[in-house]
Amino acid sequence: MRNVKLAFAIFSIIFLIAGCSKSATPNTPATTENTTPSNNTTSDTKAKVLNLGKDVELASMDSAIATDGLSFEVIAATIEGLYTIDADGVPQLAIAEKVDLSDDGTKYTFTIRDAKWSNGTPVTANDFEFAWKRLVNPETASEYSFIMGVAGVKNADAIVAGEKGIEELGVKAVDEKTLVVELDRPVAFFNSLMAFPSFYPINEAFYNEKGAEYALTSDALLANGPFKMKTWEVGGTTFYLEKNPDYFAADSIKLDGLNYQVIKDTQQSILAYENGDLDYIMLSGEQIVNYQDSPEYHNIVAGYLWYLSPNQKVAGLENLNLRKALSLAYDKEAIVNDILKDGSIKADFAVPTLLATGPDGKDYRETAETYPSTNKEEALKYWEKAKADLGISSINLELLFEDTESATLVAQFIQSEVESTLPGVTFTLKSQPKKNRVELMQQGDYEVGLTRWGPDYADPMTYLDMWTTGSPNNYGAWENKEYDELVNRASKGDLASKPEERWEALKKAEGIVMDQAVIFPVYQKGNAVLIKPEVSGIEFHSVGVNIFYKSADKQ
Structure with missing residues (x-):
């Protein structure tokens, strides 16, 4: 990311790139295959x-x-x-x-x-x-x-x-x-x-x-x-x-x-783009390096938070020590810097940065608490406590993720990190098309799921109300009366009309989510695109x- 603060501060970015000279083709294989679907309208060369x-x-x-x-x-x-x-x-x-x-x-x-x-x-x-x-x-x-x-x-x-x-x-x-x-x-x-x-x-x-x-x-x-x-x-x-x-x-x-054409493999989409069959694609992983100096490359900061959701109805995941062990066991910096390389930043929070400005005129994250990131030594300590709590020496958990290239790479990395950091923990990978992954999580038919949430409106509540009891987005079925009451007061109750007190309540609510390891944050998304x-x-x-x-x- 060339300028993280500037990019994040802008909620909307318009690319006015008409008239730019065509970039030199980055070092990528060429192909003559036409992957654009046949369409009567698109066959008209005069059509835009x-x-x-x-x-x-x-x-x-x-x-x-x-x-x-x-x-x-x-x-x-x-x-x-x-x-x-x-x-x-x-x-x-x-x-x-x-x-x-x-x-x-x-x-x-x-x-x-x-x-x-x-x-x-x-x-x-x-x-x-x-x-x-x-x-x-x-x-x-x-x-x-x-x-x-x-x-x-x-x-x-x-x-x-x-x-x-x-x-x-x-x-x-x-x-x-x-x-x-x-x-x-x-x-x-x-x-x-x-x-x-x-x-x-x-x-x-x-x-x-x-x-x-x-x-x-x-x-x-x-x-x-x-x-x-x-x-x-x-x-x-x-x-x-x-x-x-x-x-x-x-x-x-x-x-x-x-x-629109759905292409899940980044290399295939690049080939289609280089052939002139596509005008816009998203990049991921190693391909980003090849294009970062191209005028056709743009980095878009998104509000999406990617995180792991543990299903607390699954035996073992109701244990706070196990959840904390898992949440600290993988290297987030490596995920954003070595795998994604798209301007994403590591997430040590439940509410993304520069989502909303508080009554004090400052971004929510500027005055909210900071939370523990990767700490493999602490993770191992929590795992030892969890084994004692649960009376086990090992546990096998299934990690559900969608079948996109980036999600697959992240899931594979997390599997490797958790298994090497926490001896006795096994992550079995389960890949599904996105629609199926979402349905399985909505039905509670999963163990640990790699998922994401994008903000529907510019307020921390767009994230925090997800984890209230009975929320359809509370995939992990976590319940906490103190949290429910706090969120209700901030959204509809006595704090709704008290901006300063409401803001502090939102910070407290996020603290509960993080302290209870309700989710395991991974990264806040950045999009690397070619246009x-x-x-x-x-x-x-x-x-x-x-x-x-x-x-x-x-x-």
């Missing part, structure tokens, strides 16, 4: 199509079901909500053309602009009411239903808990153009949250028409945003988005389409949706 290489499959296009970064990225390319995020990370009105806020900050009245879905029907206030009520409906079983409560929408938490009916949610379409949203408390980051896919509208008539097939294929999707899905099937390795002529700001969209010099205007954000293409262009 951005060819994007990704290392994971597109898991879901349902805004109530999606949980991962790529799904959010693609959904945001096809649908807009009340707000969108501009290049500087500032929320701007989108489908809402006007908003009135009550003096006490708890009632928003939105006026919906003239906008259409890709089937020609108008976008209405009811599309928002329907989508929001579907999100919190327990029958939907959305992993993101909690976020409606985070936004402060009246009765959201009680509805998710099954204590009230969905008709009591604080959202109402007064008429086709007027949406009223009632909060149970003022929420400072409410506008930013409205740009997050969970709050996007859904056309009720279309949803009912498609039924169980909704959002499973391109034919079962509607768009009101810059692009619309043309070809896609769940689990497929290619998909294509074309410009949406019905988008209210279609005249401002310069690209004709986005052509062709003829491409400009891709917007990168570290909070919420990570990439926007509506301002992108290709010469």
Whole structure:
């Protein structure tokens, strides 16, 4: 990373790289193989199509079901909500053309602009009411239903808990153009949250028409945003988005389409990039060194925290000494410097650096506690205590991870480190496609899982509320009443309106997570990417949706 502090301080980075001279080709093998999928639109040499290489499959296009970064990225390319995020990370009105806020900050009245879905029907206030009520409906079983409560929408938490009916949610379409949203408390980051896919509208008539097939294929999707899905099937390795002529700001969209290809092997994606089949790829490991001096190389600092989640329902992992032993047993510096090499930094925390600024004007991490990093001697001491506690001399644990190249390399390294540091501990590796890995962890069907979380909004609570009792993201099933109470007070209780006291409570909550080894942090992600010099205007954000293409262009 060339300038860590500067990069982290910027929440959105726009690459204005059009006009740059083409770099000398780095020292990498050449190939004549064309790995870009055949597509009638892309075959038109005059069309401006951005060819994007990704290392994971597109898991879901349902805004109530999606949980991962790529799904959010693609959904945001096809649908807009009340707000969108501009290049500087500032929320701007989108489908809402006007908003009135009550003096006490708890009632928003939105006026919906003239906008259409890709089937020609108008976008209405009811599309928002329907989508929001579907999100919190327990029958939907959305992993993101909690976020409606985070936004402060009246009765959201009680509805998710099954204590009230969905008709009591604080959202109402007064008429086709007027949406009223009632909060149970003022929420400072409410506008930013409205740009997050969970709050996007859904056309009720279309949803009912498609039924169980909704959002499973391109034919079962509607768009009101810059692009619309043309070809896609769940689990497929290619998909294509074309410009949406019905988008209210279609005249401002310069690209004709986005052509995605899933390539999990970095070397293969580089070959496709060098052949001109891809305009954008992510790098990892040794390949980064070959490209760091190229003008096509860019380092993007992301908000994602990668960590190990121990399932405390698994025999042995309920033991704090064993968890502490595991958390201290692997070299994080080696992971970021020798394996990833992409600008990632080691994580000795549960809340990433430069996520949010406190009431004192300082970044959260500047005044929060520091926590132990790799310490193999201490790890061994904890392992000896754990063996005595549990009456064992050895333990075999399964480490679950997704089948991307970087996750595989990190998991293999952690396996080697733990087994050499803690004699008697065996890590059996289990690789799965990302979608399967997430499902297994959600179901609690795992032992130790390598996972990640990206911030949905710029506040430490986007991480800390994951580990409350019953949270769908509390994969390890940890429970702590003191922690639950502290988080509740800071999010909805007496501390919610006391900024300084709330900030200190958040720090205390993080301390509990770290002291109890609820998770074993590994690294905060940096992305090393190659972007062709003829491409400009891709917007990168570290909070919420990570990439926007509506301002992108290709010469």
